[in-house]
Amino acid sequence: MFQAAFTQLRSSAGGTLKVLPGEYHFKTGRQTEQAGLANLLISKLNDVEIDATGAKFLFEAGCDGVFIEDSRRIRLRGAVMEDPSELSGYGRMKLVDGTMRLILDKPLPAGLSINWVQAMNEGADRSWPQIQAKAIIPPTDPQAVRIDDRTFTAPGFKALADGQMVSVKYTWYGKRAIFIRDTNKGFSEDVIFDGVHIGSVGGIAVMLKTRGRGFAVVNSTLSASTGRPYSSNYDGLHVISAGGDILIRNNAFAHTGDDLVNLRSIIHKVSNIKPNSVTLSNDARMMRVGDEVAFFTATGEYIGRRMISSAPPLGNSDTIARPGRRRADQRSGLCSRHQHHASPLRRGEQHNGEQFRARHVDPGPERPAEGQYLSQRPLGRHSYNGQLQSLAGRRRSDKRPGYRQHVREWRGDPRPQLRDRYHHCAG
Numbered sequence: 001m002f003q004a005a006f007t008q009l010r011s012s013a014g015g016t017l018k019v020l021p022g023e024y025h026f027k028t029g030r031q032t033e034q035a036g037l038a039n040l041l042i043s044k045l046n047d048v049e050i051d052a053t054g055a056k057f058l059f060e061a062g063c064d065g066v067f068i069e070d071s072r073r074i075r076l077r078g079a080v081m082e083d084p085s086e087l088s089g090y091g092r093m094k095l096v097d098g099t100m101r102l103i104l105d106k107p108l109p110a111g112l113s114i115n116w117v118q119a120m121n122e123g124a125d126r127s128w129p130q131i132q133a134k135a136i137i138p139p140t141d142p143q144a145v146r147i148d149d150r151t152f153t154a155p156g157f158k159a160l161a162d163g164q165m166v167s168v169k170y171t172w173y174g175k176r177a178i179f180i181r182d183t184n185k186g187f188s189e190d191v192i193f194d195g196v197h198i199g200s201v202g203g204i205a206v207m208l209k210t211r212g213r214g215f216a217v218v219n220s221t222l223s224a225s226t227g228r229p230y231s232s233n234y235d236g237l238h239v240i241s242a243g244g245d246i247l248i249r250n251n252a253f254a255h256t257g258d259d260l261v262n263l264r265s266i267i268h269k270v271s272n273i274k275p276n277s278v279t280l281s282n283d284a285r286m287m288r289v290g291d292e293v294a295f296f297t298a299t300g301e302y303i304g305r306r307m308i309s310s311a312p313p314l315g316n317s318d319t320i321a322r323p324g325r326r327r328a329d330q331r332s333g334l335c336s337r338h339q340h341h342a343s344p345l346r347r348g349e350q351h352n353g354e355q356f357r358a359r360h361v362d363p364g365p366e367r368p369a370e371g372q373y374l375s376q377r378p379l380g381r382h383s384y385n386g387q388l389q390s391l392a393g394r395r396r397s398d399k400r401p402g403y404r405q406h407v408r409e410w411r412g413d414p415r416p417q418l419r420d421r422y423h424h425c426a427g
Helices: 002-011 155-159 404-411
Strands: 015-018 022-026 037-043 046-051 055-059 064-069 072-077 080-082 088-096 099-104 116-119 134-136 151-153 165-169 178-181 189-194 206-209 215-218 237-241 246-253 261-263 267-274 277-280 292-297 302-307 319-321 356-360 419-422
Touching (some): 002 037, 002 046, 037 055, 055 064, 099 155, 134 155, 237 246
Parallel strands (some): 022 055, 037 064, 055 080, 072 189, 178 206, 206 237, 215 246, 237 261, 246 419
Antiparallel strands (some): 088 099, 088 165, 099 151, 116 165, 267 277, 267 356, 277 319, 292 302, 292 356
16 A cells, blocks of 8 residues: 555655554565565655654564665654564562572563563653663573563573562564665665654664765654553664764653664774775775765774775775875874875884774864764755755755754764753663
8 A cells, every 4th residue: 555655656756645544554574675674665755745643553564664765855744653562571570599580570472582671660650770780681692591481580680689670671672663774776865754653662763874864853752652661672763874964853752772862873894904995894885985984993093084085886895995185183193184195004004903993974173082973974965846844955054043953963063962852761
């Protein structure tokens, strides 16, 4: 039903899709262009508003919820969405014959495991102590031993007190409610979620990994579904990579199992250094010509910065050329603040062959502090004359009050300015 509507919108060069009120059960995952599945796939769609006011999306296919790839000027308004599966629960610790046990309030659902147990405050307000004991059991570690369908024991449980009320995650970074991820050959930009409510999900609620710019979550809420301790088992909103212009305003986020909002950038592993190029072993497609990167040793020591002057086509190799323009950390001695041709990295600058790492940085007038996470530069200007109110019109020269302060994190200010209400979280 949705895919047929999207096909029609592509053929008509955009428009508005009105989703009638009611429950929508998504039971089959759709293949994304890169490896992955999605309940609701929005792919290569431009200039579309999806008005889902009064609609509830129930993601039952065991994969990501709303998945957006290579789409521009998209607004999703008013939808309620959640994974109805029981992916977290409550329990209590009990010391039996010198061994700490976890007693769940309800039997562990089939196919799930005990991945995270942490102390929780008594009461109905879903809150966690400021300093909390926890037991984390990743899939690579020995798993909790089942005594019966509600009782488990594990060595890590000894960190928790006898009689302590706990919240329990049954997933290890499970599926997301909303995931914006590029394909190898395209990117998304100007995507807005307005008045959306997200209930409980097994992973991160909203994740962004794109080369594009223009992303907004406004007037939206994130809170735990009835009977669940967590809204998202992990972060509420997690930005891995973006080209800038991020707006997070007038939202209410609560009950996340980890960070409420996490703004970060990718660490690229350098596997080979040549006189005028470096080879990156991960996510090189996220960097394009004109981006600026910072180099660090494997121990996190800041080395210097370079601009990318050439790069392979999207979807091709991970090799990127050394920049033709340099910005300097004057202490490093690698380059100056003047614009000139980049000299090769010499062996003496490789810190005895340690592996270098590259991070996206904003090319502002000041150099970054060592280890500071900053963003990738914007990919450029894009125009839009359609009917949707789009972030494309909000340029960095925009002087309207109430906007520029929301993009400081992406211009080098390490303190994001977010106008949101953040309630209890477990992170």
